[in-house]
Amino acid sequence: MPTLWLVLIVVALGGIGFVLGRGRALASAGGDNRKLHSLPSYYGSNVAMKTIMPAMGVLVLWLIVQPFFVDATVSKLLPDAAQSEDTTLGLVMSDVRRVADGLDFAVAEGLLSPDEAQALDASSDNVRETLGAAGVALGSDVSAEVLNAAQRYRVLSATGRLFMSALVLVAALGGCAWGVKNSHMDYRARNVVEAGIEALLVTAASLAILTTFGIVLSLIFNTIEFFQRYPASEFFFSLVWSPSFGGGSELGLLPLLWGTLYISVIALLVAVPIGLFAAIYLSEYAGPKVRGVAKPLLEVLAGIPTIVYGLFALLTVGPLLMSVFGREGLGWMQAGTAVMTAGLVMGIMLIPFVSSLSDDIINAVPQAMRDGSYGLGATQSETIRQVVLPAALPGIVGAILLAASRAIGETMIVVLGAGAAARLSMNPFDAMTTVTAKIVSQLTGDADFSSPEALVAFALGMSLFVITLGLNVFALYIVRKYREQYE
Known part of the structure; x- marks a missing residue:
C-alpha cells in the first residue's frame, strides 16, 4: 500500500475515532455536558490522538529502518565477483536499486507482469531493452548477480511495505479501540490530551537539536575515518x-x-x-x-x-x-x-x-x-x-x-x-x-x-x-x- 494512502487511512480513522469518542462520552453522561470531567471535544481528541500518534510513530520508524535492513540483507547475496577493481559495494548497490526501480516501473506500466519480472534472466535479450524502456541507465550489461539482487530487493521491499501497512493499521485500530474504551464521563480526557500535546511540542522542539547532533556525528565519524587514511598534519598545513x-x-x-x-x-x-x-x-x-x-x-x-x-x-x-x-x-x-x-x-x-x-x-x-x-x-x-x-x-x-x-x-x-x-x-x-x-x-x-x-x-x-x-x-x-x- 502506498505510504500516502496509509497516512490518509490513519487520519480518516482518527476522524472516526473523534466522533465515536465524543459520542460515547456524551452517552455515558446521559447527554448532559455538565456531568463530564472534560469538554466533549477533549474525549474525541483523546481518541484521535491515540489513533494517529502511535500509528505515525510506527510508520516513521519503519520507513527509517527498512532501507537499512533491506540493503544489509541484499548486499550479502552479492559475491565478491560482482565488485570489480574499480567499483565498491556502494556502487553495486546503487545499480541494484536502479534495476529494482526499473523492474517496478516496468510492472507498473504493463511492460512485464510481476511473475515475469521475478523470472527475468540476465542472459535474455530483452533485459537491457526492458530496463531501457523503464528509464534505467546503466553503463554496461546487467550481470546475473545484480539482477538477482534487484529481484530479491523488490521482494523484500514489497514484503516490508505489506508488514508496515498491517502493523500501522493494527496500531491505529488498537489505539482507536483503547481511546473509545476510555471515553466515559469520569475519564480525565483534558489532562491526557494536554499531556499529549505537550509531548508533541517537546518532540518538535527536540528535532532541531537532534538534527544538529546527527549532522555533527556524521561529520565526526567520517572525518575520523578520513584522518585514519590521510595524515592530519598534511591536511591542515599543506599548501597544495x-x-x-x-x-x-x-x-x-x-x-x-x-x-x-x-x-x-x-x-x-x-x-x-x-x-x-x-x-x-x-x-x-x-x-x-x-x-x-x-x-x-x-x-x-x-x-x-x-x-x-x-x-x-x-x-x-x-x-x-x-x-x-x-x-x-x-x-x-x-x-x-x-x-x-x-x-x-x-x-x-x-x-x-x-x-x-x-x-x-x-x-x-x-x-x-x-x-x-x-x-x-x-x-x-x-x-x-x-x-x-x-x-x-x-x-x-x-x-x-x-x-x-x-x-x-x-x-x-x-x-x-x-x-x-x-x-x-x-x-x-x-x-x-x-x-x-x-x-x-x-x-x-x-x-x-x-x-x-x-x-x-x-x-x-x-x-x-x-x-x-x-x-x-x-x-x-x-x-x-x-x-x-x-x-
Whole structure:
C-alpha cells in the first residue's frame, strides 16, 4: 500500500475515532455536558490522538529502518565477483536499486507482469531493452548477480511495505479501540490530551537539536575515518590542493581556507558600509513613507536565490570587471571568474542581511537618549555618531559576524563567480576557490566513499562547521557582554 494512502487511512480513522469518542462520552453522561470531567471535544481528541500518534510513530520508524535492513540483507547475496577493481559495494548497490526501480516501473506500466519480472534472466535479450524502456541507465550489461539482487530487493521491499501497512493499521485500530474504551464521563480526557500535546511540542522542539547532533556525528565519524587514511598534519598545513582519485593526492586545507576568507573579506567590505549606511538612513533620516517603500525593496535582495546571484556574477559582473581590469584594460585580470567577482556579488547578497539586523538594533536605542543629546545642543549627525552608534555597536558587531558566517558558507556564487583554482595568492583578480565549492566537487558523481578523496569532503565540512560555529559563538558573546539594557 502506498505510504500516502496509509497516512490518509490513519487520519480518516482518527476522524472516526473523534466522533465515536465524543459520542460515547456524551452517552455515558446521559447527554448532559455538565456531568463530564472534560469538554466533549477533549474525549474525541483523546481518541484521535491515540489513533494517529502511535500509528505515525510506527510508520516513521519503519520507513527509517527498512532501507537499512533491506540493503544489509541484499548486499550479502552479492559475491565478491560482482565488485570489480574499480567499483565498491556502494556502487553495486546503487545499480541494484536502479534495476529494482526499473523492474517496478516496468510492472507498473504493463511492460512485464510481476511473475515475469521475478523470472527475468540476465542472459535474455530483452533485459537491457526492458530496463531501457523503464528509464534505467546503466553503463554496461546487467550481470546475473545484480539482477538477482534487484529481484530479491523488490521482494523484500514489497514484503516490508505489506508488514508496515498491517502493523500501522493494527496500531491505529488498537489505539482507536483503547481511546473509545476510555471515553466515559469520569475519564480525565483534558489532562491526557494536554499531556499529549505537550509531548508533541517537546518532540518538535527536540528535532532541531537532534538534527544538529546527527549532522555533527556524521561529520565526526567520517572525518575520523578520513584522518585514519590521510595524515592530519598534511591536511591542515599543506599548501597544495591536488586531489586525484587514482592515488597520490595532496589534500591541503590552507589554499581552500585562504580563498574562503579572501572572498568573505571582500564581500564584507562591500556589504558592511552599504548595509550600515542604509540602516542609519532608514532608522534616522527616512520618513515613514520612504521607509515603508525602501526597506521592503532592500530586503527583496534577501529573497533572490543564490544561483541567480551566481549567474549574475558569471554573466554580468565578471565581463564588466574584465572590460576594466582585463587584457584590454589594466591587464590585471585573466578571466571573468575571480575573487573580486565573487566577493562583489556576495557583498550585494549580504547587504539586506547587514542592513536589516543593524536597523533593528539602531531602532532599539531609546529615543530618550537622542532627546537628551539634542537637549545638550548636539546636531543630528553628532547624535548618531556619538550616542546612537556607540549604544548600538555591540549589536552591529554581532550582525557583521553573523554576516561573515553567511559569507563563509556560500557555495553557488563561488562556484560560478570565483573559479575552481586552489591557490595562495594576494591578487584579488586571480581565480580561486573555497571550502564549500570543493565539498561539492569532491562528492559529485559516483565517488568511492572509502577513498580519502571522497572522505576529505567531510573533513572540509567539519573544518567549516568549527569556523562558523566559532564566529556565531563569538558574535553572541559580544552581543551579550556589551549589550546595554534600557528601560
